[in-house]
Amino acid sequence: MCFTYSTRWYLSNIWWKSSSAPTNWPLVGMLPGLIQNTHRVHEFVTDALVESKGTFEFHGPVLANLNMLLTSDPANIHHILSKNFSNYPKGVEFRKIFDMIGNGIFNVDYELWEMHRKTTMSLMNHPKFQTMLERNMWSIIENGLWPILDGFAEQGTLFDLQDIFQRFTFDAITKLLLDHDPKSLSIGLPHVPCENAFNDSLDAFMYRHFLPESCWKLQKWLRIGKEKKLIQAWEAIDQFIYPCISRKQEELMHTSRAKDEEFIFLNAYIRMYNQWKDGDLGTLQTFLRDTFLSLLFAGRDTTSAALTWFFWLLAKNPSVEKRIREEIQQQLNLKEGENLKFFEIEEARKLVYLHGALCETLRLFPSVAIEHKLPLEFDLLPSGHRVSPNTRVVLSFYTMGRMESIWGKDCLEFKPERWISERGGIKHEPSFKFPAFNAGPRTCIGKEMAFIQMKIVAATIIYNYYIKLEDQIILPNSSVIIQMKNGLKVRVFKRVPLMSN
Template sequence: MAIFGYLEIFFFTFTFLLLCAVWGSNKRCRKSSVPTNWPLVGMLPWILQFSHRIHSAATQVMNECGGTFEFKGPWFCNMDMLVTSDPANIHYIFSRNFSNYPKGPEFRKIFQVFGDGIFNADFGLWELHRRTTLSVFSHATFHTSLGRAVWGKVETGLLPVLDSFLKQGVDVDLQDIFQRFTFDNICKLVLDYDPQSLSIDLPYIPCEKAFNDVIEALLYRHILPESVWKLQKWLGVGKERKLTEAWKAFDEFIYPHITFRDGEQNDDSKLLTSFRKAYQEKNKGSSRGLTVFLRDTALNLMFAGRDTTSSCLTWLFWLIATNPLTETKILEEMESKLQLKEDKNWRFFSAEESRTLLYLHGALCESLRLFPPVALEHKAPIEPDTLPSGNYLKPNTRVIVSFYSTGRMESVWGKDCLEFKPERWISPRGGMKHEPSYKFPAFNAGPRTCLGKEMAFAQMKMVAAAIIYHYNIQLVEGHPVIPSDSVILQAKHGLRVRLSRRNV
């Protein structure tokens, strides 16, 4: 098995180098961004060439091909797939013919670290996850706890930490700050435990940092032959080694906190308590037992709560910093809607009050459109099917839906699709403009639409408003800010900024 893996890698390398020589000689003659389908190795050389900017390269192909493209992998690797960003296809796959497009066994194989959580779940197990999560999110006590947790972390963590950087006169990585903020919050809500990663000394917590290693490895599992990443896993090298270490960090952090204190067994506002009851009542869940099921559930919720929200906030502040007029408009709206101008005193506001911040909401939507936290989704049909684009799919054909490309399609968003325009989301009458989820799939689409959408918006508005009110933010000159090559669209090198006081 190992010998076969080494021979396969040698063959890939030799063939790729040979083709690169041919490709290089013809490069000046080729104007198309569409990958060449080479003998034996298919379009794998294109992936290897653009793996450092796979999302933007795929978007170029999508724009040139009308939103859908058939990728051909090496003949011996089962890597053929359909890549699409077409809203009509998204609507069909995620809504109209939802039952034919489960996550499937290939998805579970790639995302095996998440076990039997909601990201991997299909059919009855998925229904259990969704129903239980919705019942908790609908509980009034849960919303009260969420608001209290967010503002508590702003007051005891976010502002003191940023003040510390300001006093020292040194730059700060806002992405790291947002990741710590959301990690502490989601741990408190899911595990009833605050790890206090957002403290002035910025402690290193292996579980919190492990998410970054996981999301990079998962993207490479999408674009490399399965035999290659499995060989890496067996040898304990590359991104697979980091994924294994991250898996261990998750287990060591989560398992000790899967506990239930007296009196919690009937508290339906507690996430893990509700999932334990659902598991026991329906006898559905992980075949490995209740404790593992709760570990998987907690990890999935932590992943959703940490990475997606922190990603949106990171890109929001980069977009605001590069479009300063939008910051002025957000400030004016805050002063008007929250009556901050009159008393000149910062005050906390409720999730309901956050709904009045329409321009800030539009800015967040633009951040999500241009940099959707979940950059791509993986589907596979059970039965043969034909998409609205006319592409025929055999059963179990891998379908990669590029949400990143959808937000950057001129055919979908117009000639100004690459511009940051919060006004895009405000109607002529001054209300919020609704866009269908298949055109704006940042929160997924159809039955799998994110249940925490409204809570995410409320939390992001609270954090963004607190920072914008208190600080002027200036990007560190020369620091590169580009998307990462991962399934979660982080800033590859972080977001380094310098702070100055806005209101004293």
């Protein structure tokens, strides 16, 4: 399966490619090179890492505490995320950068993290969770996605598919966790005040990774640039999330026990708070806000970003799309001329080739493109590099999908077959080679849920509609979650259902 010329061009050149690592200037170090490349930070990091065979020492300005060790070496990833996990907590620096998330799961370590993880996992493994997930998904597809796509198809409207996916995942995760449907995916695509807030804050978090702390703190104090947007985003998100929590709490106080048991998310976290309230968690409201905000971040943009890249790659590779359509027809037993209306989570598991195509998308465009760690103690990495407690270690998952040493000479090609085993199932790749869902004890809790969501949405769109790309230049943004900077402009057409051969 081959990439079209333009896709290959994009992946190997991405509109401007520097051929050398940044210059290390006296006093300011490599900061000028980084600033010059902030609009293409993932490619800048990738150029440096590919050239230095997977590990690169970035020197920041003197006294700015911005020295970094960038790595995309699977042995280092394995060491940091799994083997020597206890030496690489999220730590104080991480909390400073992601201050908006407070005491949510992404920001905390040790016992509080364990409690968060245990609680969230037990809820996601609850027998009612899958039913709730399935019901919510189909309700949003039926009442939001289909009417909108049908309307666009009838009128030949040009629209942003990324925006549609962001609205879809936002409604889905909010309904699932907070039992509130913001209905952002409705006819007319209403403005939802906190919608841009998520993207603006992710942008600002990314800048904080690479700017000296004093710079972004000054911007924050002056209320300018990305920091101004972050302050506004923070306010918008709070204005959305606090009322959702209060409404649910109010409802729980006046509800019968049976109804109370139906909505378990909030209750479980209230119980957790009561166990922990001596541990400086702020008020119950703040703690619930932090908890749910982390989960909204986890579930919204990661999944919508992956879906957007997937549909772009598919449009460039029509033979992959054809194979997925045939698989859907065969595995879901669709009759001649029948549209795809509804299928269960269990049936989604049969769509192996589609699963492979989604893995392949995440290999090339891992939604969480980078992670950063600060070692507690001196350490020697498998690559031979030494890190001290002051060294920021930046793990570039984005680069890993582009390294011949990891994926072979065809690493820049979109090949779902890479993921299909000889026996026809999904080929297992170790998470330190494919860390799109992280690796080790902090592996993503929502992986299974994300695949279910992506497969259901992807299958229903692929089978019932044809997506045509508008001519456009695709640029990834420079954010922690890698999305398309200017969205994905498309038109949609209704398909004539497949006839069997």
